[in-house]
Amino acid sequence: MRQLPSIDRDLVRLGEMPDLDRWLEQIRATGGCAEPVYLTGHSTTLDAATGEVLRHFTTATEPGGRLAVRCRNRRASRCPSCSREHSGDTFHLVRSGLIGGKGVPDTVRKHPRLFVTLTAPSFGPVHRAGDCHRARRRRCEHGGRHGCGRTHPDTDPLIGQPLCGNCYHYPGHILWNAMAPALWKAFRDNLYHHVATGAGVGRSEVRTLVRVSATKVAEYQKRGAVHFHAVIRLDGPDGPASPPPAWATADLLLETVHSAASAVALPCPYSAAYGGGRLSFGTQLDAHPITNGNGGRLTDDAVAAYVAKYTSKSAETAGAVDRRITSLAEIRALHVTPHVRALIATAWRLGGLPELQHLRLRTWAHMLGYRGHCLTKTYAYSTTYGQLRADRAEHARTLAGARDLYTDWDSETTTETAWRFAGTGHTPGEALIAAGIAEGLAANRQTAREELARADQNWEPR
Template identity: 40%
Template sequence: MMSPHPVPTDLGGLVRVATSTGLAQQVGQCRHPVAVAGSSLLVERGTGRIVERLDPTTSPGRMVGLRCRSRRASVCPACSALYKLDAYHLIAAGLHGGKDTPPQVAYRPRLFVTVTAPSFGPVHLGPDRHGQPRPCHPRTRRAAARRSCGRWHPAADPAIGTPLDPAGYDYPGQVLFNAHVGLLWARLTTETRRGLAAAAGLPRAVAARQVRVVFAKVAEFQARGVVHLHAIVRLDGADGPSSAPAGWASVDLLEHAIRAAIRRVEVATPACRRVPVRRLRWGRQVDVRPITRTDGVSETVVARYVAKYATKAAEAAGIDLGPIYCRACDGHGTHRTTAVLCHRCAGTGRRPGVSLRHLSGHARRLVDTCWWLGAQPGLGRLRLRRYAHTLGFRGHFATTSRTYSTTFTALRVERRNWMAARRAERAGVDPAGVLVVGDWRNTGPGGGA
């Protein structure tokens, strides 16, 4: 494997690489390194002469391991810290430029949007968003017919997010919402584009040649186990970040289009004999704020906030699991082509050795609901058993439009090229005159970071 890409020479690139290198030394070793065997050659470009050879088999006591690159802090804190740093740079580049993204994006119409899920039943409440304690569903005359709690739950109380009335809680509705969040967001962006065109009095095709809607978003699990989204929405010209949108495209117009789209968007769930069709919509709690350099929400605050949630999964809801379905039968319990009982899971469809006993009653009920719905005819395409460990949510936790900014791959390549340049300098050769040629093969988990 060769690394022909140039070493970053811009100041921002050097700062990014230096920061990530220092962080890698601070966070320590990877918790689940991948052991590799093979060799790495430093080859002179013009002559093909081997300047240096790195071969772990000829270095007694030395092992080579690659980082697992897990984004989840609960799986590998070290790799998660690096992922969070990359996520910050990726988000920040789309806000103020850098890493092949022009600085003009800082002057485009931009909004920080939060969309939430609807209510599936009352749940126990903790402190408010400012950290101030509050009573949980106090009993009043107007609420006499409803269930009440009245306690003051501290922040770490496991009761927060659990239903006041588990028997009346809409578990299927919540799981189906999680499974359709990606489709809801896709329709939200489509409706936003239509709203912009209508506000400008232009046909959609004409408006698309003048304005492009781009975004970066992350999914966050609330304590009740349902997903809501934080997104940065930006308007560019038709040619992407390098071009400005038409003059009629403003922050106010974008906000109006987004709010109207949130109210209009809905998704109908597939028909099923035991589960009625549901029309899923966004919740009432919506937050849309402009991103500015002077007042309002600052670029740095937004980038840090979004990057923070890029490394989280369902831990907030008390779900710290890997996939629980049996890979041999894809969770069906039988092989789909032959209908023969799966011997690996003994027909249960679950991965051998997996246990849900450590989960709370609410979390276990959500996982079980995913498992039950996943077996219903008509809901098979949702693959709910495969994603039972994320409570039905099937999307990526951090996604961006293609032209929002850079990519995680580009950031890793930048870091790898910088390390290759340091290796060439230690060997006493010009980094621009050599190539790194690697021949590595996976030997399984283990090794050193």
Template identity: 50%
Template sequence: MTVTATLAGLDPTTLGDALRVAGSPGFDRWQDQIRRTGGCSDPIHLTGTTVTRDRDTGQVLHSYSTEAEPGGRLRVACGNRRASRCPSCAWTYAGDTYHLIRAGLTGDPAKGTPHTVRNHPRVFATLTAPSFGPVHNRPGRGHRPCRCGIHHPADAPELGTALDPAAYDYAGAVLWNNHAGHLWRYVTIYLPRELAKCAGITQRELRERLRISYGKVAEYQKRGAIHFHAVIRLDGPDGPDTAPPAWATRDLLTNALRTAAARAEVALPAVGDQPARVLRWGTQLDVQAIGAFGHGEDLTEQAVASYVAKYATKAAEATGTVDRRIGELSELDKLPDLPDHTRRLIRACRDLDALYPDRKLWQWAHMLGFRGHFSTKSRRYSTTLGALRQVRADYRAAQQRAALGLPDPDDHPEATTLTLAHWAYAGHGHTPGESWLAATIARDIQHNRDTAREHRAALDTAGEW
């Protein structure tokens, strides 16, 4: 990266700091560190040393200390999955999620699924929240006016907000978000029961003949209600390596899923001024077949994997809420751009927190009450995010060994080394000038990625890839 006249337009503090960093003796190494983090916007700073020795002779093969690094620190990626916090690390997380979901659809032996899984029955389901009151929307994608009588444009800020805030059930909305994970758990409990019932066999017989695998992700609607997108697949008794019985069809799965979702409910007793409630899924349950790529289907494996990966890095930003925990309600006074609808949902979390102390509603107020994981899967669906991260770490370790001339344990099993390391946390983030420079590096990296992706797509279209 070259620091050019693009610095023009920065505020004096950021400009001066960027020039200081760019003119420092360790700037090239600083750039290298930031590039290795992928342009992370909030890197973790570490101090410490590593020493690699020959285990048998004790000879020092390599030593490293952060004392020679810019500022005496090594910067590593923060690993935050949220695009609002770190776009670069979120891009990596989304890529891992894409490969995890895709491996369960198309098959990938390196990720624990044979290619034959694409012949198994599988659907893409969207389970939504019920209504808590009418909101501004775009019926028929804007072809009809909203209930308020206005044709809202797609980017209208009032979309998803209550038509009548005084009558909107904000308490019900945040309680539903808070218990959405429980509703999904009940779906996973009832689904095999309904499959067994539809097939006319016992649940024990069902377990001996097939298994259910899934991968799901949570998404916020504009109104602040969570909903789930799930890939659900039927496998044989030994998981993805075996085919399910012939009677386990996609239609059977669809019908059983609809019944299981209708049965799922969470009953809440009356507490204080809150009435007794029974939380259920909304009536809009969408279940679509997933087709193999290139067969003319509307919903392909790649499209599903891309869709799930897209939302794996999102939180509640669509509602305009904050992306970190709120300490005191007074903090909202410092956020003049916070939509009133979102503000009311956050206040509802505060008001209900004392009534439902075990649900920690205020702790999750920034998530509008939702406290579950955004991306989950069953054990046998495919690989894990941890395994994908380990593959990446092993690859980088192999690169480092090759650059240092250290023996590869795979090529030289007799050559054993011992690495002693001592690391200490030394902070995180960037100065204002570093932040601007890191963002420039991140844009360069993203541009190169996009260019490479377009080139691969062109080769694929031409049949040369």
């Protein structure tokens, strides 16, 4: 008798599960998460005064004796469902710092606000979209041409690849990525100094008069270098609830952003490999005021959506991989471009130097040396991811009718919990079903958006 393929056998197993409906309910609750985390344990809510058990949940009665929860991976390449949720949270986190809400007063709309892009310097000429480098007869010392002369469409895989891999400064590229978080901090510190100079106040006094609130997201360029997109806002000394001084204008902020970025110069941790003693930002810097949505290109919602988009991406946008590297043999076997392979190999090689152990370059070789968080913010900029998740959980409880049921004793209870990790991921059949659930939810959201847009078009005032 012919044996069924493994995925078919797994689907048959799932179909014979007595508690299949409850398992499907769990997977729908995770949004079709591609890599759910399974937990075992219980949660018991007691009356603080009498010890009476008010609510009890245990995974003993769940399918397989465990409960599935979201993996919360921000990368779309790993989990599209959780990535979408993380991007949505990022949108609201950034937007609340621009227009208010989520605990931020709406008066922040009137504060000076800029959208800033900080780039890396050049490590060697690379192919670029549109008209590439003008072709030249002269060749480099390795026999490669100094120019290209072609016009590359945006989808051309050559974009970001060096004109000559031997001329490209790979150690400098990796060390710059590794030090990018420190460069961002130096830039923020510089901002206070340059604001003080521009306003004519003392450096020690400026922090008592104005606060720089900011959030930034890291994006990988095609060449594999990190650059930052940032929202920068000037507040009063008490944060978003206090207006900045009259002299703290958008024009002053625009001027000081340029001067503060150009003044950043940090010592290289290994100047022999970098080829120079200082690290700095590239000369390409964009800074534009953010409008309140009345005809401007950089509106509040547009900026929030732009930042949120990049939290679902990582080094894979530059052709790298989304998992950690464990050996040189693994680097040789990667299905990547020669440029990306050279970057990862350089990070691995530099990571073996005693002078650079503190940078942990081998751990972050798959990220091309960058070891910072995808998105960071100052404390006072807006709400937090944790608060957004707590609000969403509270909203879900309200929709389920649980909040009203327990309102009377919520403030006079104690909760005892005991949870243990029980595994991750799906079997082949489970993965197929979860992907179908995720696609169905995405299709429902798209249909709802289209219906809403159609309703807006057909609406007429009475």
